[in-house]
Amino acid sequence: MSQQIMPAIEGWFTIGEEPALVGQRCTKCGTIVFPPVATFCTNPSCSSREFSSVPLSRTGTVWSCTDAHYQPPPPFIPTTDPFEPFAIAAVELEAERLVVLGQVATGFGPGDLKVGSSVELVLEPLEVRDDTQYVVWKWRPTSEASGS
Amino acid sequence: MSNDVAVLGVGMHPWGKWGRSFVEYGVIAAQAALADAGVEWNDVEFIVGGETVRNGYGGYVAGSTFARALGWNGSRVATCYAACASGSAAIEAARTRILAGLCDVALVVGADTTPKGFLAPNIGERWDDPDWLRFRLVGATNPTYFGLYARRRMDLYGSTTADFAAVKVKNALHGLHNDNARYRKQVTLEEVEASAVVADPLRLLDICATSDGAAAVVLTSMRFARQRALDPVRIRAVSTVTPRFPNTALDMPDIATDSAVAVSPPAMSFRASIAHAAYEEAGIGPEELSLAEVYDLSTALELDWYEDIGLCEAGGAEQLLRDGATSMGGKVPVNPSGGLACFGEAVPAQAIAQVCEVTWQLRGAAGPRQVEGARVGITVNQGLFGHGSAVLLSK
Ligand SMILES: [Zn+2]
Numbered sequence: 001m002s003q004q005i006m007p008a009i010e011g012w013f014t015i016g017e018e019p020a021l022v023g024q025r026c027t028k029c030g031t032i033v034f035p036p037v038a039t040f041c042t043n044p045s046c047s048s049r050e051f052s053s054v055p056l057s058r059t060g061t062v063w064s065c066t067d068a069h070y071q072p073p074p075p076f077i078p079t080t081d082p083f084e085p086f087a088i089a090a091v092e093l094e095a096e097r098l099v100v101l102g103q104v105a106t107g108f109g110p111g112d113l114k115v116g117s118s119v120e121l122v123l124e125p126l127e128v129r130d131d132t133q134y135v136v137w138k139w140r141p142t143s144e145a146s147g148s
Numbered sequence: 149m150s151n152d153v154a155v156l157g158v159g160m161h162p163w164g165k166w167g168r169s170f171v172e173y174g175v176i177a178a179q180a181a182l183a184d185a186g187v188e189w190n191d192v193e194f195i196v197g198g199e200t201v202r203n204g205y206g207g208y209v210a211g212s213t214f215a216r217a218l219g220w221n222g223s224r225v226a227t228c229y230a231a232c233a234s235g236s237a238a239i240e241a242a243r244t245r246i247l248a249g250l251c252d253v254a255l256v257v258g259a260d261t262t263p264k265g266f267l268a269p270n271i272g273e274r275w276d277d278p279d280w281l282r283f284r285l286v287g288a289t290n291p292t293y294f295g296l297y298a299r300r301r302m303d304l305y306g307s308t309t310a311d312f313a314a315v316k317v318k319n320a321l322h323g324l325h326n327d328n329a330r331y332r333k334q335v336t337l338e339e340v341e342a343s344a345v346v347a348d349p350l351r352l353l354d355i356c357a358t359s360d361g362a363a364a365v366v367l368t369s370m371r372f373a374r375q376r377a378l379d380p381v382r383i384r385a386v387s388t389v390t391p392r393f394p395n396t397a398l399d400m401p402d403i404a405t406d407s408a409v410a411v412s413p414p415a416m417s418f419r420a421s422i423a424h425a426a427y428e429e430a431g432i433g434p435e436e437l438s439l440a441e442v443y444d445l446s447t448a449l450e451l452d453w454y455e456d457i458g459l460c461e462a463g464g465a466e467q468l469l470r471d472g473a474t475s476m477g478g479k480v481p482v483n484p485s486g487g488l489a490c491f492g493e494a495v496p497a498q499a500i501a502q503v504c505e506v507t508w509q510l511r512g513a514a515g516p517r518q519v520e521g522a523r524v525g526i527t528v529n530q531g532l533f534g535h536g537s538a539v540l541l542s543k
Contacts, residue, residue, distance in 0.1 A: 008285060009275065023407075031394075032407040037276070043411055044393050063398065064303070066295025067348045068287055075269070075284040087348075088288060090296050090398050097408040099398050101286050110348045115303035126285075136285055 008126045008134040011036055015135060019123045020058050021100060024051035032056070032096045056100075059142065060091040062117040063099045065110045077127050085109075089139045091119055105140035118142045151429070153243045154373035154380035155541065157185025157366035158504040161259070163330040163359040163491045170203050173362035174210070174259030175217045177497075181255065185366035186376070189218050192366075193251035196238040198258030198496030199229035201270075210496065211238075214257045224251070232443065232531025233388060234258060235363070235499030236539055240386045242367045252372040258497035259362030279401040279532065286403060290445070291355050293400045295347030298448035302349060305463040307451065309349050311470070313340035315447035316353050316489055318475050323486015325516040328501070330359050331490045340447075354447040359492030363500035365507070379543075381510045383503075385429035387538040391418035400532050419456040419536065423528050426538035427458070434458030437480050438522040439509055441502040443529035444487040454482065457528055457538075476517065484509060484517050499537055502527035506541045 007013055012035050013021045023034040026041040028048035033041075034056060041048045071083040087104035104113065105122050113119070119139040126136040159180025161173040174197070182189055195218075197210030206213045211227040224245075230237035235258040242254035274280040282288040301307040320335040335353060343352040373380045391399070392414040394406030399418065416424060427433055434457055442453035451465035459480055460468050468474055474482040485491070485505040488498070506525035508514045514522075523543050530536040 009281070026410070029410045031410040034404045034407075035281075042393060042406060045411070064296040064300035066292055066299055066350075067345075068289065068292060069345050069347070072283055072287045072289045074271075075273070075280055076287045077284065086287065088286060088292055088296075095409075097394075097396075099396070099405040101282070101288060101398060101403045103286055110299065115300055 003128065003131055003133045005133050005135060008136045013137050014055065015123060018058060019121060019137065020055035021121065021137060023054050023056045023096065025054045026051055032098065034098060034100060057093045057095050059118060059120045060093040062113050062115055062119060063090040063092045064115055065089040065104065065113045067110045079126065087113070089113060089119060091139050103136070103138045105138045108141055112141050150370060151247060152370055152382040152384060153246045154368045154370055154378070154382055155365055155503065155507045156368045156373055156378070156380055157181040157183070157187060158507045159184055159364050160328045160501060160504055161362040162328045163361035163494060166360045168261070168360070170200055170207065170259040170261045170360070170362070171213055171217050173360060174214050174257045174364070177259065177362035177364040178214060178218060178255060178257045181364035181366045187253055187366055190221050192221065192223050192253050192255045194224040194242060194245055194254040196241045196254065196256045197227045198234040198238045198500065199227050200260045200496050201229070203261060210257070210259070230388065230531065230537070231533055231535040232493070232495055232529050233499055233535040233537035234496040236386060236527070236529070236537030237388055239365065239367070239383070239500065239503065239539060240388055243383060243386055246367060246369050252369045254367045255364065256367065256500060257362065257364040258500045260494040260496055261360045262358035262494060278403065282401045282403055290400060291347040291350065293398070294355060294446035294449060295350050296398065297452060298350050298446060299348065301448055301451060305466065307448070307466050309341065310337060311451065311466045312350065312354050312447040313337045314469060315444065315450045316340050318469070319444065319483050319487045319489035322476055322484050322517060323490025326486050326490065329486045329490040330492050350446055350448065356445050356488035357492035359494045361491065361494035361497050361501070363497045363504050365500060365503055381507045381541055381543060383539060384432060384542050385426040385540040387422055387425035387429065389421055389425045389536070390534050392421065399534070417456070419452065419530055422530065422536040423457040423526060423538045426526065426540040430540045432524060432540060432542070436524045437526060439481045439484055439506070439519045439525045441485060441487070441505050441525070441527045442482055443498070444483060444489055445493065447489070450482065450487070453528060457526060476519070481519050484514065484519050499527065499529050499539070502529070503539050503541065510541060510543050
C-alpha cells in the first residue's frame with residue numbers, strides 16, 4: 001500500500017512498531033494528564049502550566065468492558081457495512097494510575113475480557129481519506145488473558 | 149437559623165413522545181405548580197428555567213422563554229444548565245435567593261422535547277470537545293458507560309443480569325399507576341431478558357429512553373408559607389458538588405480518568421459525595437430515609453446508587469434488592485414514581501420531577517404508590533461533565 005499512515009487525532013498517540021498513548025506530565029507535581037490537551041495542571045493544589053510529553057504504558061488491565069450492538073450516531077465512523085458490533089474496554093494503566101477508554105481490537109468481544117484481564121495497545125484503521133489511512137488506538141487481549 | 153425553604157407547589161406535564169414544543173409542556177407544568185401552591189404567576193418574584201440544549205435559542209434562555217409564555221411579569225429571571233442536574237441547579241438558584249432574603253416566591257421550570265434514539269452530540273467537527281471525540285474515536289455512546297458500570301458490578305460483586313432485570317420489573321410495577329409516567333405496563337424478567345442487547349450486559353429494557361415532559365415547583369420562604377398557616381414539605385439541603393481530584397471512576401463523556409499518580413484518590417467516589425454533601429448540609433443521615441428517587445439511567449446504575457446514597461456497603465445492593473427492601477412496602481422504597489424506567493429522561497425536567505415525586509410522597513398524596521409514613525426523602529442524579537445533584541426533603 002502506498003497509503004500514508006496518520007493518527008486519527010494529532011498528538012494523542014504515536015504510531016510505529018511500538019505505538020503508545022502520549023500523556024502530559026506536570027513538571028511541578030508529577031500529575032499525568034491524558035488526553036494531552038491540558039493548559040493547566042489538573043491537580044487543584046498545583047498551579048503549574050509546564051508539562052513534559054511522556055509515552056504511557058502500552059499494557060494495562062481491564063477496569064471494565066462492554067460492546068456496541070447498534071451503530072453509534074455521527075461523528076462515529078463505521079468501519080464495516082453492514083454494521084458489526086464492536087467491544088469497548090476501559091483500561092487501567094498501573095504506572096500512570098489512570099483509566100483510558102478504547103475499542104477492543106477487531107475479533108475480540110466482551111466475553112474475551114473481564115475486570116483485571118491484561119491488554120496491550122494496538123493500532124487499527126479508522127478511515128481512509130485523501131490517500132491517507134487514519135489509525136486509532138485499540139486494546140487487544142494479551143495471550144494469557146484471551147484463552148477463553 | 150433554619151436553611152429550609154418550602155415546596156409550596158409541584159406540577160408536571162406527563163412524560164411521553166408528544167411532538168409538541170417544550171414551551172407548551174413547561175407552561176402547563178408551571179401552571180399546575182402555581183395552582184397547587186395557591187400562588188398567582190404575578191406574585192412570583194423569581195423564575196428559573198432548566199436549559200434545554202436541543203430547542204434552539206428559546207431553550208438556551210428557557211427561564212425567559214417560560215416567563216414570556218406566561219406573560220412578562222417583571223420578575224427576576226435566570227436559566228441554569230448543569231446537564232442532567234440542570235433542574236436541581238435551577239432549584240438551588242431559587243433556594244439560595246430565598247434563603248438570602250432577596251425574595252419569598254420563586255418558580256422553577258424544566259421542560260424538554262427530545263430526539264429519537266441515542267442522545268448524540270451537536271453537529272459539526274469539534275476536535276476540542278470530549279463529547280464529540282468519544283463518538284468519533286471510540287464510538288462510545290451513553291449506554292457504553294452504563295454497560296461498563298454494569299459489567300464492573302458483575303465482575304466485582306457477582307451481580308447477575310437477572311438482578312438488573314429485577315430492577316426494571318420493580319420500577320415498572322411502581323410506575324404502573326403514575327399518570328405522569330410514559331410507560332405504565334407491567335414487565336416480566338423474561339421480557340427484559342428477551343429484549344435486544346444494547347451494550348453488554350445491558351439490554352434495551354435495562355436502559356432508559358428519552359422523553360418529552362416538564363416539571364415545575366413553587367418554592368417559598370418558610371415565613372411566606374407560615375403566613376398562610378401552611379405546614380409544607382421542606383427542602384433541607386441541595387447538593388451540586390463537583391468531583392474531587394483525582395476522580396478515578398470513568399465518567400461520561402470522558403475518554404480517560406484523572407491520574408492518581410501524584411495525589412491519592414479521595415476516600416469517597418464522586419457519586420457517593422453527591423448525596424453525602426446533602427446529608428452533611430441537612431444534618432440528616434441515610435438511616436432516616438423513608439424513600440429515594442435515584443437516577444436509573446440503567447437498571448444496574450440504580451444498584452450503584454443504593455450504595456452511593458448510603459443504603460448499604462459497596463457490593464450490598466443486590467441483596468437489598470433481592471430482599472425487597474427497595475420495593476414498595478420495603479424498608480426504603482427506591483423510585484416509587486417508577487423512576488426513569490417508567491418516565492424516560494427529559495433532561496432539564498428530570499431532577500425537578502424527582503422533587504415533585506418526593507413532595508407528593510411526603511404530603512401523603514401519592515395515591516396508589518404512597519410509601520407508608522414517609523417523612524424524609526432524597527433525590528439524586530449524575531450527568532455529564534462532573535455534574536450531579538441531590539435534594540433532601542422532609543415534612
Ligand atoms: Zn501539577
